[in-house]
Amino acid sequence: MVDEVKLEGSGSLKDLLEAHSEHARSAIAIRAALRVLPVVFQELDERPSESDTSDFVLCCLRTAITAISTHNFESKDRNDREIAASECQLALMSASSEIVLAESHSAAQALSNALACISASGTTALQLALDACEYSIRAFVLKQTRLYSETDNTERNSPNALEDHLEEAETAFRANISLDFEPLGQLQSGSLSPKVLWSDPAKHGMMFSGWPNFAMAEGPSWSFWQKWYLGIMEGLPVGMPMQLRISAIADSIWRQGPEAIAQAIREIERELAGPTPLEDAVLQKHVELLLKNPVLSEATAMNGAETIEQAISDYLREAPANCLPEDLKHLEGLPQHFKAIARVIGSQTSKDQKEKQLTDEISKLHARVTELEKELAVARSKELKGVISQEAAKSFGKTIGSSLFWSGAAVSVGYFFGVAPSDLTLENFRNYVEELLRVNGETAPVAQPQLPSSIDV
Structure with a gap:
């Protein structure tokens, strides 16, 4: 527990937080912690060759993205939230033991408290939110102290120069916390404010001194995180489905380090991207072939x-x-697209007009399949227990989850996409069906065609 936070011109932060929902309080705490996240990046500069340094940075990033996704995704099972928070906090405590910079410890504490306050309630949640803000301020001030000592400054001869500098920096940070209370309607409706992280990024650019080096780090391990944090700073965050899937990556993979997480993120990006777009020239040639055998x-x-x-x-x-x-x-929605394709093929229009209409309808079918796969990529991170009953799961496994169903669907989809049925995966659908049946009591194995994963359609 830390001292009560006072906000310049706004009175007590505690008073403001008490006047609003726990959901709004956690949003304020998360944004405060995100502001000082760049200080942990500097650990990579202090000890670039140490594996526990990269593990610490990764743990901080994990805690931040887990806090954002659990805050915004209210339908997530509460027990899952608590497990995720516990795993992050344990990993963060373990990784923090060998860290060099005091400001990094404070930033990590801010992140940990911000995450913990999401699942807490009552006075405990309030205190955790307050502590997250205070640790954020402490990290910021410690960072400014270090910057001041490392920079030539003509005003340093003044006896109160450092104190004046730190007071100005702390006031600026508290002012940014105050500004977060303006869009409380958005905070209470279920999502973190998309506002930029700093009211005046240029004025507070000194805070990002650890960020530029991280942003220029080479290699694939940090590329996603560079884009992710830049989006947060600019008020243009990475999509919530992506953040939700990353926060749901298994603890065992997180413990393998940055490279393993980078690989897992690439797989998630591929799944969320949906089927490969149909190339115009290839589709046009395929449409011509389809119309050469209109009956089939x-x-x-x-x-x-x-x-x-x-x-x-x-x-x-x-x-x-x-x-x-x-x-x-x-x-x-898929049947209507197949019927539209059949109507075009059976119509008495000219060859050119029929080719154009058929191209349009196949593109619509492709778009629908893409939306299905994207939707189910997100759904895989949701709690599926109770979505259907045990009896419904049995029926589901015999119908929509059966190999007979998907062999027929695969033939039709592949026929119009110009893809061999054996190359279709519909990976997200198959994984969704398997998980839906598993958690809802279906004991029989899910019947699925044996399909390779080379093409995600």
Whole structure:
């Protein structure tokens, strides 16, 4: 516990926090801690060859992104939040034991308290938010003290020069905390404010002295984090689905270090990117081939629509259920695209017009499949327990989760994308189905076609 924070011109931070929701308080604490995150980057300069240095920086980054994602993702199971916070805090404590700079310790404490206050409640949550702010201020002041001692300054002969400098710096930091209370409507509605991190980045650029070296670090291990923190500073954060997936990476992978996390992030980026875009020239040539055999092409389109509609209908009847899980809304939209393709192929329009219309409809089908895969890439990080009942899970495994369903769907999708069915993966869907059935009591193994992972469609 640290001393109560006073805000310039705003009275007590404690009074302000008490007047607002716990959700808003945690947002203030997180933003305060994010402001001093750059100080930990300097550890890479102090001891660049030490593995525990990079582990410490990675732990701080993990704690920050976990705090952001758990704060913004309120539907995440509360127990999962507490587990994530506990894992981060334990890792941070372990990694902090050999750290050189005092300001780094304070910044780490700020991050730890900001994360902890999300899952806490009552007076405990309030105190954790206050402590996060105070540790942030302390890290900032310690950083300014170091900068002042390392910089030639004509005013240093003044007996009160250092004290005046630090008082000015501390006042500036407290003023930025005060400004975070302006968009409290956004904070209470469920997401951190997208505002820039500093009201005057140029004036407070000295705080980023640890950031430029980190930003220029070579190699793939830090490239995502460079983009991620720059987005936070500029008020243009990386998308929440990406941050949510990263915060959900298993503790065992985090413990393997920056390289392992960089690889995991690249895999997440690939999954969130969705299917490879259809190239115009390739699609045009494929459309010409499809129209050379209109009977087979039209039949394949109708079969795709009927296969999906029948599987959904059987599931809803046997579950019983009124609708599919919300995460599968784009699956329900696929039949209409297959039917539109069939109508174009069977129409009596000119060859040129038919080619143009068919190209448009296949592009729409591709866009829908892309949205389905993106949606399910995010859904995999959600708590799926209870999304469907145990009885519904049994029906799901026999219908939408069956190999019969996906062999038919794969043939139709692959036919119009110009991709062999054996090359289709629909990886995010298959992983989602497997997890949905596992956590909701389906004991039988999920029936899936044996598909390679070379192309993510």
